[in-house]
Each structure stands twice: as structure tokens, then as C-alpha cells.
Amino acid sequence: VLIADDDPISLRLLEATLQRAGHEVVSARTGAEALDLLSDVDGPKLAILDWMMPEIDGVEICRLLRRRSAPGYIYIVMLTSRRTKEDLVEGFEAGADDYLIKPFEPLELCSRISVGERLLSLQSALGDKVIELESALSHVKQLQGLIPICMHCKNIRDDGATWHRLETYIQQHSEAVFTHSLCEKCLQTHYPEHEEAVVDATQKNGRG
Amino acid sequence: MENGIVDPIRLFDRVAGDRGLLEELVEMYSGKRPALLRELESAIESGDATQVHRKAHRLKGTFSSLAAEAAAATAARIVERALAGDFAGMRRELDVLAVEAENVEQELRGIDSQAWGDPIEAG
Numbered sequence: 001v002l003i004a005d006d007d008p009i010s011l012r013l014l015e016a017t018l019q020r021a022g023h024e025v026v027s028a029r030t031g032a033e034a035l036d037l038l039s040d041v042d043g044p045k046l047a048i049l050d051w052m053m054p055e056i057d058g059v060e061i062c063r064l065l066r067r068r069s070a071p072g073y074i075y076i077v078m079l080t081s082r083r084t085k086e087d088l089v090e091g092f093e094a095g096a097d098d099y100l101i102k103p104f105e106p107l108e109l110c111s112r113i114s115v116g117e118r119l120l121s122l123q124s125a126l127g128d129k130v131i132e133l134e135s136a137l138s139h140v141k142q143l144q145g146l147i148p149i150c151m152h153c154k155n156i157r158d159d160g161a162t163w164h165r166l167e168t169y170i171q172q173h174s175e176a177v178f179t180h181s182l183c184e185k186c187l188q189t190h191y192p193e194h195e196e197a198v199v200d201a202t203q204k205n206g207r208g
Numbered sequence: 209m210e211n212g213i214v215d216p217i218r219l220f221d222r223v224a225g226d227r228g229l230l231e232e233l234v235e236m237y238s239g240k241r242p243a244l245l246r247e248l249e250s251a252i253e254s255g256d257a258t259q260v261h262r263k264a265h266r267l268k269g270t271f272s273s274l275a276a277e278a279a280a281a282t283a284a285r286i287v288e289r290a291l292a293g294d295f296a297g298m299r300r301e302l303d304v305l306a307v308e309a310e311n312v313e314q315e316l317r318g319i320d321s322q323a324w325g326d327p328i329e330a331g
Binding site (some may be wrong): 005006007008009010012013016017020050052081102103105106 | 237269
């Protein structure tokens, strides 16, 4: 958890409370320092920010982080003594996920941090699923667009102007695998002497 | 301690009964108090209401964290005066705050003699 406050006493109290609850804490004394730490790809994903800080206010850090397109969501809790409804609305509109009034109650703070952790965990699980799906999709070959096919032999021409047998082409461009069979019309045309035996066998196999 | 300078129950709750942490906070407060008040006074004297607002706001947070509600309320009044541009009012409140800030320190140093048996030594 990153905590940022320009008041060293509030910061130390916050740090001790979170450490007691088992959190690893990184502290910042200015808004610029906090933004720097949060901008690191491997930086903290949960932040507790004071509103008024030197260089950059906490609410401005929220706006900057929400505008960026970097991967990985950062859960932000504003912890401030600004308590009007207008302040609260401004904080949420800037991108804060939660809003706590100073001085904080340790139990309430830790409960809200647990909510943040739960959401980050869900978000991370969702992100992993998206990566899994993207990886699966990259293995699916898709046939689409205009495909030239010979009107007589039904061979297909690829992008390199080479002609392929229909089944070869489809096998190369999809996950489909062919197994050879014989339709009734071709059976009658090409193997009339075997027609009766094949029909009997088909009916026995329950396909009749 | 029922004089309203520091609420000991609230303070013990904040530090979760950790005497070491309380001692640390008292030392931090003692070390920073003169500078914090000087910075506020300097901002008032230079007529910089924005800086007064920031410094007083920070002091309000400090006093709130230490469960010193009366001093926090005085700091909050300085914030309000800064927003209104009332420099004469800021100076009056600063005089009050200087006394309260000293009382808070004395109160903090004596507060744990009731809880743990012996007072925190002055730094």
C-alpha cells in the first residue's frame, strides 16, 4: 500500500496502523513522490492519498492516473479532512474509489482497504482470463473474406496463386480435420456394385 | 485527563495501545511544533492566504491525529479565515493556537503516566 501525506504524524500513524494489519507500506511525503511511485509499472496498486499535499494534490494525482493508459488498475482511497459533499463529489469525479474523513478509525480503514484488495484481486483474475482468451483466440484460424475456388474441380487458390485441394486448404486454415467418407449420390455413381452392402451397414450402425 | 486538550481514550485507540508508537509521535510533534507554527506565522505575515490555508490545514491534521480536538478546531478556524482573507483574525487565532500547541505537548508527555505508570521523558 502506498500512503501519501505531508503531515509526518498522520503519515506515521497511518503507516503503523497498516503495518499492524499486515500490509507492506510505502510512504510518500509529497504528491510528486507519490505519483512517481505509482507510475512505476511494478509500483503499489493500492494508494491512500491525502488531498492537500505539496507539488501535486491527491485529487490531481487521481486525475492524472485515471487519464493514463498504463496497464494495471490502481485502487485509490482519498483520506482527507475535507468533509463537504462538494469535496466528496470532486474526489470521486477525479477517480477516487473510496473517500475517508480524517482522523481515520483504524478498524474502518482496514476494512475499506480489504474491500480495495478484494476488488484488485477480482480485477487481476479477470485480467488473467482475458489473457487466456486472447491466447486461445490467437490459435484459432479463421476463414473469412473472398476465396477463389475453381468452378469445376473445386480447388482453392491461396494468396500466393497456388491451387490446393479443398480439404487441404480448409485443414491448413482451420482447426477442422477431415475423415474420408462417401455420400449416397457418389456411391450410386461410382460404386453401384457396393451400394446395397454399404446401405445395410449404415442402417445397422443406426444411421438409417 | 478530562481537560479537553487531548482525548486519551481516542489517542490510545489510534496507537492501538502501542507505547513505543505514542512516544515516537510525541517526539515527532515536539521536534516539529516550533517550525510548523513559525511557517504558519510567516505565511500570515507575508499575506499569503493560500499558504496560510495549506499550513493551517496540515496543522489541523496533526492535531486531529493526536486527538487534540480543541487545537484542531483552532487550526480549522485559521483555515476559514484564510479562505475569507481575514488576516487580523488569522493572527488572533494563531496566538490562541501557539498556547494550545504547547499545552498539547505537555499533555502528551504526561498522558502515559496514567496509562503505563511513568511519563515520557522530554526529548
